[in-house]
Amino acid sequence: MKALTIQIGIFGRTNVGKSSLMNFMTNQNTSIVSEIAGTTTDVVHKQIELNPLGPITLFDTAGINDHSVLGNVRIEKAQNAFDSSDIVILMCESGKFNEFEENIIKKANKRKTSCIIVVSKTDLQLPDNTFLGKLKxxxxxxxxxxxxxxxxxxxxxxxxKILIETLPDNYIENYSSLRNIIKKGDSVVLVMPIDLGAPRGKIIMPQIQTLRHILDLNAASYTVQDTEYEIALQNLKIPPVITITDSQAIKQVAAKTPYNIKLTTFSTIYAADKSDIIEMAKGAAVLNSLVDGDKVLISEACTHHASADDIGRVKLPKWIREHSGKDLKIEFVSGQDYPKDLASYKIVIHCGACTLNRKGMLARLSKTVEAGVAITNYGIAMSVFHGVIEKVLEVFPQAFATYKEAIIKS
Ligand SMILES: Nc1nc2c(ncn2[C@@H]2O[C@H](COP(=O)(O)OP(=O)(O)OP(=O)(O)O)[C@@H](O)[C@H]2O)c(=O)[nH]1
Ligand code: SF4
Ligand SMILES: [Mg+2]
Incomplete structure (x- = not known):
């Protein structure tokens, strides 16, 4: 399991503060901290969930500058941790960056492993610009x-943010939130209506990816249109663990789903796999507290030809006005260029972004959040408008809690 996560090793001289950083990041006293140099003698690892990237494994290592303190076995262990790190954190104190540190970076460069330098103990001494320039x-x-x-x-x-920029694309792309929801042997019902909006002869990207993730997890999936959903439930001897439906059919499907079967939508899974479901759930709460004059941006990552009942151009504006009962200013943007100045909007409702990779969508998300603007996606917004958002978010407990908290605060 550990090998499937992003592995990050913390390296540096003895006493530089490696174990303190490990404990700070994990919020636990996993590693022993002391003023005695050479306290950590073995590699200590701990997994943390770093949304939206998923789990990462942090390694705290022994300072490997003082060979007399450590036996060869321990040096070797720190070396192994170095070899298996996807990212290297190199810690140093202000003003102390010499051959020892340079060698660690050189070694990381040779392996094409990215390095993040963390200057420690800045409460005692802040690095000056000359020192920072040297590190840069x-x-x-x-x-x-x-x-x-x-x-x-x-x-x-x-x-x-640094991890998103630094990690190789394949670490960022292959994240599947379903692994926290279903396990080997489980059954899943997938509801994919073939309506006017469905592309001819094709299955859309979020559905294909979900199907692939279910296969990867060795679970069984049963795919039907919404018209055959009840038949599917009747045919299964053991109820499915979860039903995943196209957002367009969420209302009908929710009405037919027994309470003991979990329910979510492809868009919600996509938000979790491709961006940040917690931020998107928090954003969705804003849809319940809009006021007259609020500006809403509907953003599409591609410039597809809009049909007469297009979700982004036609249905969403209608639903959001009906749901809020307010006089809103709704604007649209589509294509590669995401607006630079977002601050005037109250919320961005983004499409599923099937043409963007995860890095691209995460970059849009962080720009929006940094501008102090809420963000959610089409499917999650539709679950709000149809009154089923809580059921749909239940399978993402942290997102569910964030949504509830944001509703209480608003
Ligand atoms: N003031 C201050 N002290 C720190 C900070 N970080 C660590 N220390 C202290 O520095 C000493 C060493 O910290 P550790 O986290 O044990 O350092 P380490 O790099 O793991 O050390 P070894 O395991 O011995 O290699 C301890 O006394 C810590 O309390 C910091 O940010 N500020
Ligand atoms: S990029 Fe967005 S608008 Fe374009 S097809 Fe994909 S989900 Fe739809
Ligand atoms: Mg230590």
Missing amino acids: KWTKHVMLFSSVTGNRDDFLNDFK
């Missing part, structure tokens, strides 16, 4: 850290 020559990813005065959320948010 080695990597553009330099972070400042203090285990005493640092804020965990801020640090992890900055860290996530």
Whole structure:
């Protein structure tokens, strides 16, 4: 399991603060911290869920500058941790970056492993510009850290941004949120209506990807149109663990789904796999508190030809006006260019972004959130408008809790 996660090793001199960083990031006292150099003698690892990237494994290692303190076996273990790291965190203190640190970066470069330099103990001494300039020559990813005065959320948010930029595409692309929902041997019903909006002779991307992830998980899927949904439920000897439906049919499907069967939509799964379901759920809550004059941006990642009952151009504006009962200013944008100035919008409702890769969608999401604007996607918004959002989010407990919390606050 560990091998399937992103592996990040923390390296640096003894006493630089590696174990403190590990504990700070995991929010647990996983590693022993002490002022005695050479405290960590073995590799300590701990997994954390770093949404939206999924699980990452952090390794805290022994400082490998003082060979007399460590036996060869331990040096070898730290070396193995280095070899299996997808990303290397190199810690140093302000003003102390010499041959030892340079060798670690050189080794990482040789393996084409990205390196993030974390300057530690900044409460004691902040690095000056000359020192920072020196570090930037080695990597553009330099972070400042203090285990005493640092804020965990801020640090992890900055860290996530660097990971998204740094990690090879295949780490970012193949994330499947379904692995937390179904297991080997489970049954899943997929509802895919073939309506006017469905492309001729094809199955759309979010559905194909979900199907593929179900196969990868060795679960069984049963695919029907909404008109055959009840037959599917009757035919299965054991009820499915979950029904996943196209958002367009969510209302009818929800009405026919017994309470013991979980229910979600392809768009919700797509949001979890391709962007950040927690942020999208938080954004969805804003749809319940819009006021007159609020600006809504409907954003599509491609310029497809809009049909007469197009979801983005026709249905969503109608539903959002009906749901809010407010006088809203609704604008549209489509294609490669995402607006630079987002601050005037209250919320962005984004399409599924099937033409963007995960990095691309995450970049749009972080730009929006940084501008202080809410974001959600078409399918999640539709679940809000049809009154089924809580059922649909139940399979994503953190997103569900965030949605509820945001509703209470608004
Ligand atoms: N003031 C201050 N002290 C720190 C900070 N981080 C770590 N320390 C202290 O520095 C000492 C070493 O910290 P550790 O986290 O054990 O360092 P390490 O790199 O894991 O050390 P070894 O396992 O011995 O290689 C401890 O006394 C910590 O309390 C920091 O951000 N600020
Ligand atoms: S990029 Fe967006 S608008 Fe274009 S087809 Fe995919 S989901 Fe639809
Ligand atoms: Mg340590």
